[in-house]
Amino acid sequence: MMKCQVCDENAIISSAVGAYCVAHFEENFEKRVLDTIKKYGLFRDGETVAVANSGGKDSLSLLYILSKHFSDRNKLVSITIDEGIEGYRDRTIETMKEYCASFGVEYKIYSYKDFFGKTMDKITRIKRGIPCATCGTLRRYLINYAAADVNADKVATAHNLDDEAESVLMNLLQNDIDKLLRLGPVSGVVKTEGFVPRVKPFMFVSEKETMLFSVIKGINAVHTPCFYAGFGFRGVVSRKIKELESSRAGSKAHMVSRMMSMKAKYRKKYFGRSIGKCAQCGSPSSGTVCDACSIKNELTATAV
Template sequence: MYVNRVNKTAYCRQHFIEYFERKVKKTIRKYRMLGKTEHIVVAVSGGKDSMALLYFLWKMSKKNPGWRVSALIVDEGIRGYREYTIANFLRVNERLGVPYKIASFKEYFGMTLDEIVEEGRRRGLPYLPCAYCGVFRRYLLNKVAREMGGTVLATAHNMDDVVQTFIMNLAKDTLDKLARLAPVTGIASHEKFVRRIKPFIEVTEKETSIYALLNGLIEPEYHKCPYAEFNVRFKIRKMINELEEAQPGTKNSLLNSYLSIVRLLGEKRQVGEVKTCKICGEPSSHDVCRACQFRIGLGILEKGVYELKRGL
């Protein structure tokens, strides 16, 4: 039995699933995330959140004949972690039968994340593993989803994820990045940018975990990313969870505060001009996208490539 401490309601298995799915459907309608005809590419890691999202959208597609669902798995190449989550996806997908593609860092960048981290340290670069991972993952998700013919890219960011990132941006004074957290992003920003949606933005991490468990979507054994300890997010997460425990509804209030700020600032003002990377041709906020900047720094691309592309 699950007890929601905010609305003070207890749910059995059946009623929790109904509550969860009803809430996510309402979010999709509220933010007009999906039209009648969509090819929904779901960003899947094989973990609890993304598997819950894939299962939910697969289930909803049975009632919406205009929806086609595919899965996109990014294999960063993290030994002792990613092979287990991919195996979990494959196990569940034997039941769902969703078309999928696995895009690896090794295939697209010539190096696994483990190799990238090692090379970055050898060259004395100041970036943490999560910086490389985040940039390259976002790059591949957009590029490959577009290559798959996706009309929309669905990510499993839940309320906890968005609130944590919101606080991190406040702490770092990087409010210009807030637009990435919006329920829907990428509308008319660039012809190569696949519109992104976050159907789980109004449900908590605990709720998505329970939904995944009740539907047999994750293995009992938990595998933690070995690079997680380097990410300040986990300190923020602990702090917010303690606040939620002492004051139920804190996460929801923080989410509402974030959404209010987005409305006040306006998405266009936050996003700024979206350019085209002069090296790879992908959407970028700079002349050279962050992924190509990293590739140059790591020696994957020669520095002269940029000058060559500019015709200098």
């Protein structure tokens, strides 16, 4: 049995970052998250941080750590997007409410139905193509709206190392250098009015580590997969990255660190640019009308 690298206890995890017992794993996990927040200046004392909370293990673990270490210095507000997917989001919303109450964090829910006029279940019947592509655009839009609505300075998401490595590979394969260079612990085009910067405190911890942390902390989020998940390109890329990591441990971390060096190299060219506004809703947009408004217009034109 492998031993913890800090003490004499048996290790419960051994990965590219080391072997740890329960207590030292927990300590190391929290430390790496806090180091990421500090190193990249994800948020500062006094700022309001909106935490995007799906009610799943990842976002509840993030909310746990942020409420433990920052609730005396920052105002935290949990925001949940209700896509309107029966048998999926309605269940995780109940879990989200329970944990927000136990962590003492205020929560708000924003739904597709209220903002776009239709639930995701209905949208999939109207709009052709991969559901996740539409859903992702609408969710990003609504998270930004929600964060601005609660006067947040930053919006924290529970994106982990696996998610980030997937995004790196997807953008490379799709030859989308702009999107690739917008990844990182602070994502998006930061200096645009109306855009609340998104920060990722979990960017350097893996999905497996996050899962283990949530189990140790007794966060019992039921894993209910979304009915539409896995159809898109992300599903394919995700499976490939898991294969790669199991044959070469540390591959995900290497991909992400290469992206970070590219970002540093091209920072001047790509960052600090500001973009225009959507003619319809006024939110930040590189086109005349933003992607969310285009989808909304398409949905309004199709009566179901």
